[in-house]
Amino acid sequence: METNLCVAGFGGQGVMTLGKFLAEATCDSTDKNVTFFPSYGAEQRGGTANCFVVISDEMVGAPLGDVMDDLIVMNEPSLDRFIGTLKEGGTLFVNSSIVKGEITRKDAKVVSAPVTELALELGNAKVLNVIMLGIYIGYTEVVSLEVVWGTIEHKLGKKPKLLPLNKEAFEKGLAIGRSQR
Amino acid sequence: MARVFMKGCEAIAEAAVRAGCRFFAGYPITPQNEIPEYFARRMPEVGGIFVQGESEVASINMVYGAGSTGTRSMTSSSSCGISLKSEGISYCASARIPMVFANISRGGPGVGSIHPAQQDYLQATKASGNGGFEMLVFAPSTVQEAIDMTYNAFEYAQRDRNPVLILCDGVIGTMMEPVKLPEMKTDEEVAAFKEGNKEWACIGHGKDVKRSWIEPGHWRGQEDANIEAAAMYETWDKDVQVEEYLVEDAQIVIAAYGISARVAKSAIDILRKEGIKVGLIRPITVHPFPYHSFEKLDYSRVKAILDVEMSIPAQLIYDVKLGVNNRCPIETCLRSGGQIMSRDAVLDAVRKLNEK
Incomplete structure (x- = not known):
């Protein structure tokens, strides 16, 4: 059993962090093999950024697969670029604040939420990735939510002030993910 | 030991530290920046030295110097940066200086692209500089292998008094996966490695010890030096x-x-x-x-x-x-x-x- 996930968006949307949190949580809490592979241009902000997470019972071959089981898109160009890689009947997670175009793939399960606006409502646009991670975990339960939260908590260890905001963002995402299951 | 989730580049740097590497000099280039970044943080914790050189050429020559004192030393770069280092690598090979370097390779030729590639194979295996020297070249296909190879590379380098290359593509360098880290060499062990090189290292011996010097060119007989090196390369069948x-x-x-x-x-x-x-x-x-x-x-x-x-x-x-x-x-x-x-x-x- 192997799950391929691609997370794609603008640089600065926390795409890498989202993938890394998920992959690290899998490493910490399971015996499964997991890889995280980033791909981005020379820019620190802006430009396109995407990462691939593969979770598998077997040895992971390619750390970026040709066909994605799940696809998270945070902006319009990412949808256009990666929608073709989503497997038949795969799940598409969409940031509907930015992605306004029609989803042409009728076979795909679509989980959508305006995560940019939801993050702004929480008072910080930067947590959109944590909301999206919450949605992904709430919907797929690929890793237990406690472990994912534990990883976020650990990673934010040096900035404890940010924990309540991130907790709120993660829980908001979880609720949305579960409700769309 | 529990597994940890690590990026290839960082794993290589940590493996080097654990193998007793106490000098690193490098110059930034994508996709290997996490190696110098990691060393910059880690070296002060173990009493080692990290230098960001003013160029690739300066960095490799600092490693040449540090290696000449018998200290376990390393540098890293990517493709076009490795080309810049090739003069110093050749000098290390000529002077029989043990050192380890990693090429986290990217597209080429020339400046190429910052994305992963395997376009340095012939350079790595046949001619990493002038003069026809040879090196052990290891090519990892997992982050774990990158760790194990780097850890052991220092042993091979010391055994042969020769550079060892970790030829690692940008995928292995930038991806993360669960790994198990090798044991940290103790301060005593690290000191013993250096002591083991005393016979030839330039560390300022007392008057009663034979004077050491490093020979980038073998003025007393270049051909003899070539023959001696070639005989050492011949012993590598066992290392395949x-x-x-x-x-x-x-x-x-x-x-x-x-x-x-x-x-x-x-x-x-x-x-x-x-x-x-x-x-x-x-x-x-x-x-x-x-x-x-x-x-x-x-x-x-x-x-x-x-x-x-x-x-x-x-x-x-x-x-x-x-x-x-x-x-x-x-x-x-x-x-x-x-x-x-x-x-x-x-x-x-x-x-x-x-x-x-």
């Missing part, structure tokens, strides 16, 4: 490492190293379920090359070799050809310039070969 995967009954044998081999291996598992008899020969040391694995194949059974690598034109293929020696056709499955080998590409190439 190779993985042979499902080769016993294979009719198609894939030749690949590094990330391409890893992708190919996962393709093989799928193809075997389709009934296609395909296997893999993966050089782990790309120099010395495991020619024997290709020489011993039963060519009444093997109908083709598929060379899979991220380089156009193909480079690994030259060594494969030497091993195969015209006994069966060699086809290629290639990507280049920063495009990563896909499993689908390997699947297609093998299926087409199988239909022939």
Whole structure:
């Protein structure tokens, strides 16, 4: 059993962090093999950024697969670029604040939420990735939510002030993910 | 020991520290920046030295100097940066300085692209500088292997008094996966490594000890130095490492190293379920090359070799050809310039070969 996930968006949307949190949580809490592979241009902000997470019972071959089981898109160009890689009947997670175009793939399960606006409502646009991670975990339960939260908590260890905001963002995402299951 | 989730570059740096590396000099270049970044943080914790040189040339020559004192030393770069270092690498090889360097390779030639590639094979295995010197060259295909190879590289470097190269593509360098880290060498062990080099190292001996010096050129007899080095290279047959995967009954044998081999291996598992008899020969040391694995194949059974690598034109293929020696056709499955080998590409190439 192997799950391929691609997370794609603008640089600065926390795409890498989202993938890394998920992959690290899998490493910490399971015996499964997991890889995280980033791909981005020379820019620190802006430009396109995407990462691939593969979770598998077997040895992971390619750390970026040709066909994605799940696809998270945070902006319009990412949808256009990666929608073709989503497997038949795969799940598409969409940031509907930015992605306004029609989803042409009728076979795909679509989980959508305006995560940019939801993050702004929480008072910080930067947590959109944590909301999206919450949605992904709430919907797929690929890793237990406690472990994912534990990883976020650990990673934010040096900035404890940010924990309540991130907790709120993660829980908001979880609720949305579960409700769309 | 529990597994930890690490990026290839950081894992290489940590493995080096654990092996007793106490000097690192480097200069930034994507996709290996996490190596100097990690050393910058880690070296002060273990009493080691990190220097960000003003250039690649300065960095390799600092390693040349640090290595000359018998301190376990390392540098790293990527492709075009390695080319800049090649003068210093050749000097280290000439002066028989033990040191380890990593090439987290990217697209080329020239400045190329910042994305992963395997386009430095011939440079790495045949001529990393002028003068015809040789090095042990290890090519990891997992982050764990990158760790183990780096850790052991310092032992080989010290044993041979010669540079050792970790030829690591940008995929392995930038990806993260769970790994187990080797034991940290104690301060006493690290001191003993340096002590072990005392016979030749330039560390300021007392009057009662034979004077040491480092010879980048062998004024007393260059040919003698070449003969001595060549004799040492000749001992490396025992150090050849190779993985042979499902080769016993294979009719198609894939030749690949590094990330391409890893992708190919996962393709093989799928193809075997389709009934296609395909296997893999993966050089782990790309120099010395495991020619024997290709020489011993039963060519009444093997109908083709598929060379899979991220380089156009193909480079690994030259060594494969030497091993195969015209006994069966060699086809290629290639990507280049920063495009990563896909499993689908390997699947297609093998299926087409199988239909022939």
